[in-house]
Amino acid sequence: MVTVRLTMLCATAAPGSQDGLFGNGSPGERGRRELAAAKAALPPYSRALRAPSAxxxxxxxxxxxxxxxxxVLRDLDYGVWDGRPPEDxxxxxxxxxxxxxxxxxAVPHGGESVGRLCRRTESWLKELPADAGSVLTITEAAVIRAALVHVLSVPVRSFWHLRVPALSTVTLTLRDGLWNARLGQPVAERRPARADDNPPVAVLAMPATRQPLCLAGRP
Structure with a gap:
């Protein structure tokens, strides 16, 4: 019997996005379409949480x-690198x-290490009540990667090999003490979620290439 279904939505802006979707201004046409698709595809939930950022x-x-x-859902602390492009x-x-x-x-930026982020995320997952039901979280890609490191029982070194696209969802399901993970479809391919959808049980595969770091463009 499913006791916890945690849907994590990635609020990180796509690198190089020109829509200003996550900026202070109004989103462009592409941004409005992606937001509408994400809203329509949100699954039923009994509780919603978000990272504390604006x-x-x-x-x-x-x-x-x-x-x-x-x-605890706050983004990785990038220290003196915060807000700077990775290439710089x-x-x-x-x-x-x-x-x-x-x-x-390693903490060459003076902020938080990836290992520490993974440990605090792991602790939070372990402390979720068994009767939490369906929970929706809106957070950053780094936190979702950290959750996947724990759920998939992969080495922390795998952190940067886990791809979490902007406005994608990852659903983590706890059943009989075991976690399973499912990566949601890209925004453009989603359909609205139904209450009678079967619980996700597929395991997310790690891509072979490292994804760009999302350090820039955040308020």
Whole structure:
């Protein structure tokens, strides 16, 4: 019997997006279409949580989701790198940037390590009540990657190999003490969720290529 179904929606803007979807201005046509598709595809839920950032608050508002701020869902602390394009960081500090991508405990930016993010996310997942039911969270790609590291029981070094597209969803289902993960369809291919949909049981596969880091464009 399913006791917990956690749907995590990625609020991270796509690198290079020109729509300003997650910015202070109005979204472009593409942004409005993607938001409408994401809203229509949200599954039924009994409780909604979001990261405490103004960015995630705006996404929740745009989706008409009354989500409670949850501090443990906050984004990775990028320290002095916060808000800077990854290519600039790689050019300025190639050793530190490379170390950060390969060593989960490295903190060349003075912020939070990937390992620490994974540990705090793991602790939160373990503390979810067994009767939590269906929970929706709106958070950043880094937090969703950290959740997948725990659920899939993969090494923390796999963190950057987990692809989480903007406005995609990952559904984590806890059944009989075991977690399963399912990656949602791309926004453009989604259909509205139905209450009688079967619970997801498929395991997410890790892509072979590393995805760009989303350090820029966040408020």
């Amino acid at each position: 960015h995630c608050a705006r996404i929740a508002e745009a989706l008409a989701v009354d989500a409670t701020p949850e501090n 960081i790689a050019a300025e500090d190639p050793h530190g940037f490379s170390t950060w991508l390969t060593d989960p405990d």
